[in-house]
Amino acid sequence: MATLSTDQRRQEAKQEYDAYVASCPSRKLLDRLSDKWVSLALSALADGPLRYSDIARAVAGVSQKMLTQTLRMMERDGLVSRRVTPTVPVRVDYELTPLGWTLMPLMYAVKEWAEIHVEEVEAARIAYDAAL
Numbered sequence: 001m002a003t004l005s006t007d008q009r010r011q012e013a014k015q016e017y018d019a020y021v022a023s024c025p026s027r028k029l030l031d032r033l034s035d036k037w038v039s040l041a042l043s044a045l046a047d048g049p050l051r052y053s054d055i056a057r058a059v060a061g062v063s064q065k066m067l068t069q070t071l072r073m074m075e076r077d078g079l080v081s082r083r084v085t086p087t088v089p090v091r092v093d094y095e096l097t098p099l100g101w102t103l104m105p106l107m108y109a110v111k112e113w114a115e116i117h118v119e120e121v122e123a124a125r126i127a128y129d130a131a132l
Helices: 006-016 025-033 036-045 052-058 064-076 098-131
Strands: 080-085 091-096
Touching: 025 036, 036 052, 036 064, 036 080, 036 091, 036 098, 052 064, 052 091, 064 080, 091 098
Parallel strands: none
Antiparallel strands: 080 091
């Protein structure tokens, strides 16, 4: 069996993760990252650690159940950490992990793009709907 060069190993690893392949685990990760609650919670946490109630206020419209599920998934994926302080009442803080911080340039860019181009998208939707 031949030994692979570093470049060959990289190419092989690159082929293993292909989001266009239905069974690829990166597809599930892309699905998670494209969730609106995940992107909004990540953006809210970019200002620093927040309590659950602060995140809920920052992310208008999210239900308690959905925010809890979202934060648990983000914690499981290693994007946020959860710190419990045993006080009365119990204080729970969330913050971005180093892995979560690596996403922030992308999240900022997508958020900024949406805010800049929302009027163009709205106009395109109106034109599309009128043509139906």
